[in-house]
Amino acid sequence: DTAVSQTPKYLVTQMGNDKSIKCEQNLGHDTMYWYKQDSKKFLKIMFSYNNKELIINETVPNRFSPKSPDKAHLNLHINSLELGDSAVYFCASSQGAVEKLFFGSGTQLSVL
Amino acid sequence: GENVEQHPSTLSVQEGDSAVIKCTYSDSASNYFPWYKQELGKRPQLIIDIRSNVGEKKDQRIAVTLNKTAKHFSLHITETQPEDSAVYFCAADYTGGFKTIFGAGTRLFVKA
Numbered sequence: 001d002t003a004v005s006q007t008p009k010y011l012v013t014q015m016g017n018d019k020s021i022k023c024e025q026n027l028g029h030d031t032m033y034w035y036k037q038d039s040k041k042f043l044k045i046m047f048s049y050n051n052k053e054l055i056i057n058e059t060v061p062n063r064f065s066p067k068s069p070d071k072a073h074l075n076l077h078i079n080s081l082e083l084g085d086s087a088v089y090f091c092a093s094s095q096g097a098v099e100k101l102f103f104g105s106g107t108q109l110s111v112l
Numbered sequence: 113g114e115n116v117e118q119h120p121s122t123l124s125v126q127e128g129d130s131a132v133i134k135c136t137y138s139d140s141a142s143n144y145f146p147w148y149k150q151e152l153g154k155r156p157q158l159i160i161d162i163r164s165n166v167g168e169k170k171d172q173r174i175a176v177t178l179n180k181t182a183k184h185f186s187l188h189i190t191e192t193q194p195e196d197s198a199v200y201f202c203a204a205d206y207t208g209g210f211k212t213i214f215g216a217g218t219r220l221f222v223k224a
Contacts, residue, residue: 103155
């Protein structure tokens with residue numbers, strides 16, 4: 001009965017590889033997000049989606065491609081992984097544009 | 113630009129003392145100011161929020177104040193307990209919502 005679930009929890013991979021992170025929410029929310037938390041704990045927004053439509057792309061390199069097949073899912077595909085991509089990636093959802101965020105448990109990505 | 117400044121970055125208090133964390137934001141159009149608590153290895157979770165039509169809000173030992181004129185808001189935790197130890201993030205909404213900008217976080221240590 002987890003509200004926002006994302007998989008995998010840990011991802012260890014080599015530079016240059018392509019990887020995906022999946023996110024699903026069962027809260028009936030219309031809005032979903034991807035946030036990146038670096039080693040200094042800065043939480044930075046990457047993308048916002050509302051009703052499957054991209055609303056915010058926060059100058060993220062185009063190696064990152066989000067996809068929302070329906071309102072309950074927002075996946076993140078990353079091409080040609082770089083060392084600097086190592087971070088914790090959090091998926092989140094909210095009931096509307098200006099409402100509290102419900103975060104997933106995070107995906108710890110380590111690029112070697 | 114879109115910015116949320118938060119201080120202090122680290123705060124150490126004795127159990128039972130009060131803790132205050134302060135934030136400023138840059139966009140006068142911001143209307144929603146949530147606070148999130150993140151325990152080690154866990155997801156950020158909302159602890160309290162305030163909207164621009166309210167100057168103060170309290171929930172048990174936690175209170176938040178907002179000064180829209182000065183673009184300041186603060187988190188007050190009274191009677192701190194060791195389980196309050198965590199990283200606390202302030203945040204503000206931008207771009208009509210769909211984008212929550214976080215402060216850099218305050219690491220709170222409560223010594224027993």
